[in-house]
Amino acid sequence: MSPEATKDSSLFPKLFQPEASAVQYRKIGQKGLAETRFGSRNMLTIDAAAITLLVQSAFADVSHLLRPAHLHQVRKILDDTESSANDRFVAMELLKNAVISAQGKFPSCQDTGTAIVLGKKGENVLVDGNLHDAICQGIVNTWQIRNLRFSQMAPVSMYVETNTGTNMPAQIEIEAVQGDSFEFLFIAKGGGSANKTFLFQETKRLLDRERLLAFCDEKIRTIGTTACPPYHLVFVIGGLSADQTLKTVKLASTKELDDLPTTGDQTGRAFRDLQLEGEVLKLTQDLGMGAQFGGKHFCHDVRVIRLPRHGGSLPVGMGVSCSADRQIKGRIDQDGIWLEQLETNPENYLPETEVSAASAKHINLDQPMPEILKQLSQLQVADPVLLSGTMIVARDLVHAELAKKLVAGQPLPDYFRDFPIYYAGPAKTPEGHASGSFGPTTAARMDPYIADFQAAGGSLVMIAKGNRSQQVMRSCNTHGGFYLGSVGGTAAVLGRDVITHVETLDYDDFGMEAVFKITVKNFPAFLIIDDKGNDFFTVKPALIS
Numbered sequence: 018m019s020p021e022a023t024k025d026s027s028l029f030p031k032l033f034q035p036e037a038s039a040v041q042y043r044k045i046g047q048k049g050l051a052e053t054r055f056g057s058r059n060m061l062t063i064d065a066a067a068i069t070l071l072v073q074s075a076f077a078d079v080s081h082l083l084r085p086a087h088l089h090q091v092r093k094i095l096d097d098t099e100s101s102a103n104d105r106f107v108a109m110e111l112l113k114n115a116v117i118s119a120q121g122k123f124p125s126c127q128d129t130g131t132a133i134v135l136g137k138k139g140e141n142v143l144v145d146g147n148l149h150d151a152i153c154q155g156i157v158n159t160w161q162i163r164n165l166r167f168s169q170m171a172p173v174s175m176y177v178e179t180n181t182g183t184n185m186p187a188q189i190e191i192e193a194v195q196g197d198s199f200e201f202l203f204i205a206k207g208g209g210s211a212n213k214t215f216l217f218q219e220t221k222r223l224l225d226r227e228r229l230l231a232f233c234d235e236k237i238r239t240i241g242t243t244a245c246p247p248y249h250l251v252f253v254i255g256g257l258s259a260d261q262t263l264k265t266v267k268l269a270s271t272k273e274l275d276d277l278p279t280t281g282d283q284t285g286r287a288f289r290d291l292q293l294e295g296e297v298l299k300l301t302q303d304l305g306m307g308a309q310f311g312g313k314h315f316c317h318d319v320r321v322i323r324l325p326r327h328g329g330s331l332p333v334g335m336g337v338s339c340s341a342d343r344q345i346k347g348r349i350d351q352d353g354i355w356l357e358q359l360e361t362n363p364e365n366y367l368p369e370t371e372v373s374a375a376s377a378k379h380i381n382l383d384q385p386m387p388e389i390l391k392q393l394s395q396l397q398v399a400d401p402v403l404l405s406g407t408m409i410v411a412r413d414l415v416h417a418e419l420a421k422k423l424v425a426g427q428p429l430p431d432y433f434r435d436f437p438i439y440y441a442g443p444a445k446t447p448e449g450h451a452s453g454s455f456g457p458t459t460a461a462r463m464d465p466y467i468a469d470f471q472a473a474g475g476s477l478v479m480i481a482k483g484n485r486s487q488q489v490m491r492s493c494n495t496h497g498g499f500y501l502g503s504v505g506g507t508a509a510v511l512g513r514d515v516i517t518h519v520e521t522l523d524y525d526d527f528g529m530e531a532v533f534k535i536t537v538k539n540f541p542a543f544l545i546i547d548d549k550g551n552d553f554f555t556v557k558p559a560l561i562s
């Protein structure tokens with residue numbers, strides 16, 4: 018069923034004038050709804066428990082399921098004859114990940130995100146109870162019950178932080194609107210994806226087709242692959258304030274503004290520029306970066322929204338939705354409690370034949386480190402590998418602690434020298450399994466430590482996602498190190514099928530940021546930086562046919 022959005026009229030045209038969109042909803046309940054007479058109005062009274070049910074169900078669904086339209090776009094990469102072999106490999110892994118995740122045990126990504134709740138409460142709706150607490154309770158329930166990850170850090174002081182252990186606080190914004198229903202948009206936004214939101218304060222000079230395209234081209238290149246492409250990319254040109262520009266980026270990345278008009282008018286209404294969207298999409302295809310390891314499919318699609326502006330300002334926003342494209346709509350009206358129907362059968366999008374990384378080199382990680390380095394040294398950047406054996410998992414907090422030890426004259430632990438280091442932090446482990454969803458985190462955050470660690474004999478083989486700095490490339494060249502890119506956005510596949518053993522080795526008080534010793538079998542990765550000064554992200558045009 019698809020409830021119609023309530024139409025309203027106004028003397029003053031609204032800035033955002035989307036057409037009512039056709040959303041496929043499923044009914045999840047009716048309990049806790051009542052009609053109450055209030056003066057001349059019929060009011061819909063919603064018990065706080067009904068709100069909690071909706072929020073809890075929304076974040077449960079969106080942690081495991083994707084929209085059909087998104088899955089269709091992933092499948093299209095497999096069918097596109099212009100896709101590179103690596104594009105196809107990434108798309109295939111993403112579809113396999115969706116199938117595992119949809120079974121409800123492994124979330125689609127280990128970063129299960131910040132909970133964001135955007136609501137539009139009709140004027141004829143009353144909530145019986147504490148709306149804020151009802152929303153928070155739904156979030157807390159989902160993160161407690163399911164195999165998700167607690168990612169929120171509380172600043173106990175300016176420099177000391179602690180994990181809140183509930184994934185709270187959440188970002189909650191409720192707007193008052195006309196109508197008889199309560200509409201919701203729920204977003205679970207991962208850190209890597211959120212980090213690719215940018216604001217640029219420009220001037221009218223940018224409002225020229227050639228300049229704007231050159232600007233978009235320059236900015237797209239800075240996004241890189243750390244947020245797990247293929248992306249849904251957004252540019253917002255204009256805005257009545259910087260925060261409105263960035264809020265519009267967020268909404269457009271969820272497809273919430275897809276039904277805006279496609280032309281501007283005298284009132285200053287927001288519109289989509291379809292022609293520019295096509296031109297920017299072409300720019301992304303020509304980059305060569307592809308779906309993480311070279312090719313055409315850096316982006317699934319592009320949205321360009323034009324907003325009005327103050328004559329002296331031109332804010333421009335850019336952002337993405339990543340491969341964990343997690344948003345879901347909800348609605349409560351007199352007919353029930355409704356949740357957007359996401360795809361529960363992603364296996365329907367799989368091709369008939371398996372796509373694998375052609376000629377991947379098998380590397381045994383349990384041989385001495387010099388032997389691993391020797392084998393890697395024989396490969397070219399962008400070559401696929403399948404890793405089996407022992408890895409050490411460590412990320413931000415551990416790197417900061419070990420850096421302090423080095424400064425104090427202490428050596429790196431042996432495990433940092435003897436094994437490859439995987440930058441990651443797991444979600445909870447489902448019962449009966451060895452690991453939870455356990456995908457790579459953004460490598461670049463560890464960049465400042467690498468030269469010192471490699472000089473001390475550690476971090477000689479690193480595995481994570483995204484591009485690295487020149488500093489890391491030079492350090493690998495100097496110290497004989499390597500960086501391998503793992504497929505971002507495929508945490509459920511890695512957690513269920515690839516990681517066969519996990520044990521906490523050190524810093525267990527760091528929670529998901531502790532040092533883990535893991536065993537992997539056929540862990541797929543690509544050589545990104547080698548020991549000869551080559552970096553896939555700088556040499557890629559020559560490699561991609």
Ligand code: SF4
Pocket residue numbers: 126127128206207208209210243244245339340341456457458505506507
């Ligand atoms: S898919 Fe990548 S960018 Fe998105 S939430 Fe997961 S790790 Fe972060």
